[in-house]
Amino acid sequence: MAVKDADVAIVGTGAWGSSALWRLAERGVNAIAFDAQSVPNVYGSSHGHTRLFRVACHEHVDLTPVARRAKELWLDLSADQGADLLHETGVLSIGPEDGRAIRNVRKAVAYAGVDVTTYTIDEVREKFPQHANLGDHYIGIMDHEAGFVRAEASIRAAVAAATARGARLFDRTAVLDVIDDGDAVIVRTGARDFRVGQVILSSGAWMTKMQDVVPLKAVRAPMLWWEAKDAPEEFSLKNFPAFIRHYDDQHTLWGHGSTPEAPVKLGPSFDEHSRMVVDPDQTLRGVRPGVDWATVGSILPWAVPGLQSAPVLAAPCLVTESPDMQFVIGRHPDRSRIVLAGGCSGHGFKHASAVGELLAQIVSGEELFTDIAFMRPDRFR
Ligand SMILES: Cc1cc2nc3c(=O)[nH]c(=O)nc-3n(C[C@H](O)[C@H](O)[C@H](O)COP(=O)(O)OP(=O)(O)OC[C@H]3O[C@@H](n4cnc5c(N)ncnc54)[C@H](O)[C@@H]3O)c2cc1C
Structure with a gap:
């Protein structure tokens, strides 16, 4: 043999x-x-510097134990390598209280006893005024075990x-x-x-x-970074923590405030202009000005009006979707x-x-x- x-x-x-x-x-x-x-x-x-880390995963309740183990291992790896890989800044989920995403976050919280704070919509508006046009039927759930991983x-x-x-x-x-x-x-x-x-x-x-x-499908999904119109401090990570905002039952905006490495990172879960099924060997590796941020650029003046409506940085990325x-x-x-x-x-x-x-x-x-x-x-x- x-x-x-x-x-x-x-x-x-x-x-x-x-x-x-x-x-x-x-x-x-x-x-x-x-x-x-x-x-x-x-x-x-x-x-692209960072990826959101959540424990109360709305995608599937059984991902919660996976996220918990992941966190232990990210911390082990950080200690082993003397690197600062996981930033526990919390992640705020905002959305309609009776919507699927918030219901799923609550399910994960109940299932695994995740450390969260639930905010009424008035509290969200007061604490996080960068988010505009939140419906009266929305709530916020801050997952304190969450944050972001340095990619x-x-x-x-x-x-x-x-x-x-x-x-x-x-x-x-x-x-x-x-x-x-x-x-x-x-x-x-x-x-x-x-x-x-x-x-x-x-x-x-x-x-x-x-x-x-x-x-499986390979989908091109641009990453986008933004600058504040005139109050950069309001959009620092401290004041504009990582979030997922479910603005209706299917579509989300996600992102986090600026870090020493990069400006505000913010993107959509779905964008009819920029997201396309591709062959990873043939896909466009550059960006298409005006096209790759057409959808999110049109949502931002309504959703987060303190940000410019065109990004300062953009880079294509791929996701691999299962059915x-x-x-x-x-x-x-x-x-x-x-x-x-x-x-x-x-x-x-x-x-x-x-x-x-x-x-x-x-x-x-x-x-x-x-x-x-x-x-x-x-x-x-
Ligand atoms: C815009 C965007 C935002 C995202 N946001 C988040 C987020 O906030 N939180 C989160 O958890 N996840 C997020 N994700 C998803 C996350 O980034 C991916 O799930 C993760 O990076 C997948 O890693 P992977 O190892 O499967 O793939 P990859 O990191 O792409 O690794 C695959 C590797 O295989 C190599 N390869 C391919 N073919 C061959 C070959 N024939 N021989 C040898 N090597 C080969 C490639 O070169 C590549 O390096 C996001 C993704 C995108 C695009």
Whole structure:
């Protein structure tokens, strides 16, 4: 039997792959990781300084234990690397009290006992006057366990923690094919083949091309940064904390105040002009002035009138949507040496450290720290 190059290979070293590499290395598993680009890079989903971190997740009540574990691990990684990765500034959810999102936040709070403060609409208006035109039927819920994660810094830290424990990273090395030969998995690159025991496929938007179990879609979604019209201090992080504002039952604005690294970051969950299904190898990498912020630019004078209505910075980003907007994590239903980790559906960064832990548990045959049946790859069959 031919000698293996590693026990586990990770294909794609973004937020999820880098965390998996760290958690495997922490267990002493002989793991290698590949990325087609440098790590981190601006071509996938994980660039742009920050990502909101929430514990009371409106997307699925069973994400709450994942977020809690993620938080422990972000703090462990911060301590290990002497880095400041998680900023616990709180995240304010604002929306119609009887709307789906606020109901789901409340469900997550009740389920996991999340530390929150609930504000009446008058209290929201008084404390956060930057948000205009809030309906009388709205409330605010401040998740005190929440905040934001520093995106590229977290990936760098996870890779550094992993390589310090013996893991190897092959960056700028595209994986061309993954072939299960029954006895091992061959990871084919331009330079050579690597023979490994198991593979984790965590290639973000490229999961649309690297597996056919789940019909995933890669969607281009620009990130946008804004400046205040004339009162910058009102929009500092301290005064304009991280938020998700559900302005009707489907559409949201999310963002946070300015940091030493960047101006106010703010974007829409849905934008008919800028969000489009793309081929990640062909998509436009620049921005389209006036088009990429047409929708949000028209909402801002109404929703947050203290901000300019055109951004000062913009950068395209990709999200990978699954049909039910939940993650796809688990063994490939037909090829058991391959583990799928994709379909972030636009809310995957905060959980990355815990997703890495789940992936390490799956390939190591350990009991999972929480039930992730709702993420099973075969749920669409
Ligand atoms: C505008 C925007 C806002 C967001 N806001 C939030 C937020 O507030 N909170 C939150 O939690 N999440 C948020 N997200 C989602 C979050 O950023 C993603 O869930 C997360 O970054 C996904 O990471 P990933 O590891 O799956 O993908 P990526 O980080 O893209 O990693 C995939 C990697 O695979 C590599 N790759 C691809 N093909 C190959 C190949 N053949 N061989 C080798 N390597 C390959 C790529 O180069 C890439 O580095 C947001 C996303 C966007 C776009």
